Amino acid sequence: MMKLKPLPLAGVVVGLCAAGAAFAGTRSTLQVIVSPSGMYAMGDVGAAYNSTSNYNEYIGCASNASPGYSWGICYATDSEGVSRYCTTDSADLLASMRSVDANTRLTFTWDGNGSCTTVSAGQYSFTDPKR
Amino acid sequence: MATRERLAWLLLAMAAAALAAAVLSPAREQRTESSQLSPPHENGAIGNQLTRIENRLDRLEFTSRAAGSGTTSSATIAAAAPGANADHSAAGTPETLESVAPPDPQTVTAMEQSRLAASTLVNRAIQSGNWTRKDTEAWMVASAGMRPEDRFALVRRLVVEVNSDRLKLDPGATFR
Numbered sequence: 441m442m443k444l445k446p447l448p449l450a451g452v453v454v455g456l457c458a459a460g461a462a463f464a465g466t467r468s469t470l471q472v473i474v475s476p477s478g479m480y481a482m483g484d485v486g487a488a489y490n491s492t493s494n495y496n497e498y499i500g501c502a503s504n505a506s507p508g509y510s511w512g513i514c515y516a517t518d519s520e521g522v523s524r525y526c527t528t529d530s531a532d533l534l535a536s537m538r539s540v541d542a543n544t545r546l547t548f549t550w551d552g553n554g555s556c557t558t559v560s561a562g563q564y565s566f567t568d569p570k571r
Numbered sequence: 572m573a574t575r576e577r578l579a580w581l582l583l584a585m586a587a588a589a590l591a592a593a594v595l596s597p598a599r600e601q602r603t604e605s606s607q608l609s610p611p612h613e614n615g616a617i618g619n620q621l622t623r624i625e626n627r628l629d630r631l632e633f634t635s636r637a638a639g640s641g642t643t644s645s646a647t648i649a650a651a652a653p654g655a656n657a658d659h660s661a662a663g664t665p666e667t668l669e670s671v672a673p674p675d676p677q678t679v680t681a682m683e684q685s686r687l688a689a690s691t692l693v694n695r696a697i698q699s700g701n702w703t704r705k706d707t708e709a710w711m712v713a714s715a716g717m718r719p720e721d722r723f724a725l726v727r728r729l730v731v732e733v734n735s736d737r738l739k740l741d742p743g744a745t746f747r
Binding site: 504510517521527550553 | 718719722723726727731734736740745747
């Protein structure tokens with residue numbers, strides 16, 4: 441009876457592990473970026489949460505609904521502590537804000553009055569979940 | 572003879588035409604007036620609704636002033652409000668506006684007090700250029716009782732200050 445030698449066996453194991461890693465799918469991490477001059481902010485909610493930078497990096501949106509009146513706010517702080525906010529009572533932008541969850545890659549822009557001009561919330565397979 | 576008979580008939584016909592014109596002309600004028608506006612029942616409903624809205628605005632202004640001056644005239648407001656409602660509901664028109672009930676005077680007063688407290692907090696923070704965690708706690712308390720429109724307006728002021736780098740947020744401090 442033929443016996444497998446230890447070295448080829450180890451090679452098979454390593455090969456299988458490598459194949460597993462190759463089939464994991466695309467992954468992407470976007471830390472929070474705040475551009476005061478460009479008047480935009482973006483980042484992954486999960487990546488901000490998992491961030492190990494020395495500042496309280498965060499990004500997200502909140503909506504406030506009352507009978508007859510609703511408004512929302514988006515906010516972002518990068519790893520250097522630069523914060524920007526925007527607010528809106530536009531139904532279209534509020535709908536986008538409400539779709540933000542822990543897996544969202546969020547981008548928002550604002551004008552000189554602090555009003556949101558766009559809110560883009562995407563849920564992708566490649567973003568980091570909260571750990 | 573035949574000519575005289577014809578003349579008599581002609582005079583009779585003219586008299587009848589004049590009478591008919593006299594009787595019908597006011598009705599025609601009236602109808603024209605109504606159609607220029609809209610059907611009478613619609614005018615009545617709109618009029619009643621407008622009166623109700625005006626009445627509520629008067630009451631709201633009155634309660635706000637009472638709250639602002641620091642005097643409590645809730646009893647007077649409470650007595651006036653149902654009376655004003657009864658006047659209009661007695662007209663028998665559908666109460667379409669009643670589905671959105673106005674807040675009671677006590678709630679209006681509480682909302683105004685919350686707005687004043689939050690506004691004072693925001694003014695002080697903007698002056699100091701710093702929003703602390705203590706401000707966050709005070710904001711949570713004050714803003715919880717505010718009208719959403721008022722809260723939104725104050726948040727917008729803070730956002731403009733933060734985005735202009737005139738207001739710094741301490742770590743963990745927030746106003747959203």
